[in-house]
Amino acid sequence: PKRTRFRKQHRGRMKGISYRGNQICFGRYALQALEPAWIT
Template structure:
């Protein structure tokens, strides 16, 4: 459900604190990326 127009467009996204500690192990390969600080990243940045 994704309405085209809502009364208040921007939702509160909550606080971001700390780094991930679950699901942050390398599953395959030898190299990986590691975060240095919490931040929102977009799907385009992951690509």
């Protein structure tokens, strides 16, 4: 395209497998993600 100034960049895909984050560091309660998503 001629004009790439305002074009949104494609996100691509999140590759890799989850291997950490299933243990609670402190406290008794925690949140767990049920599906992959971008965290903002």
